Amino acid sequence: MKVDISKLSIKDLAHYICDLLTKNKIDVVLVGGACVSIYSKNKYMSYDLDFVTSKTLNEIEPVLKTIGFTRLGRIFKNEKCDYVIDFVAYPVMIGQEQTKEFEIIKTKHGQLNLLRPVDSIKDRLAGYFYWNDPQSLEQAIMIFKAQKNKIDLEEIETWAKQENNIEKFNIFVKEINK
């Protein structure tokens, strides 16, 4: 089936790319802002698809070329597509903690491996902890509000303690309870 990439949503494109790479024996996990878009139901809109893989860019390049993406350094772009694809350093790290447990979502566009909602919150909070980034805090709140039932706050608290940032975690808790 021929897919028109220009018409895919960020979620469908992520599925499509993940599926294509997996079929070519390149396992990837979606991280970063695209996970926020998916979990916040596009309340936050990212234009980056950040994937983590243990494979090299030279192995990825010919696969993405088949669907019109060209490489510019670490980034892959397709002029018909609003989104850029980036491959960030392996392994998947949430702050100082490595995670090996992922969410798997299946649709007609294929299977997508991505951060669990709770890890996506931690990933955003890491941006807030390290760089005082208010946008990251806002995105963490968006995910929490949209995925409340799937989030274990105690897990986040334990992680925040390990990251020596319990004070900023408490600000997050205050914000989600507003």
Add this chain to the structure above:
Amino acid sequence: MIENILGNQTLEKILLSIERYGNCYACDIDKTFDLSLYSVQAQLKKMEITSVLVSKLYGKVRLYEFNPRYPMLKELRALLRKTIEVLPKEEIERYYMKRTRPRLQNKPL
């Protein structure tokens, strides 16, 4: 909002920015709020002399942040946090929601 307590608006904006982002430099404050660079620099210097802020050179830029040894720091930051909480939403979005996390050079926005 607390400019009457602090004495002027420039200082209010400087301190709120540092509370929000962790640090600031004169040019950024001047551009963000459309203030005079001279008045921003003067306020920063005053705050450094009175030990509220400390500064360090980062390349050619002088970065200012709160002085962790300032005795009233906890109370001052509580006041600033409260002020940010009650600022109008438009003001927050315009001035206090800047991206501060890193981004790969040349990666399109």
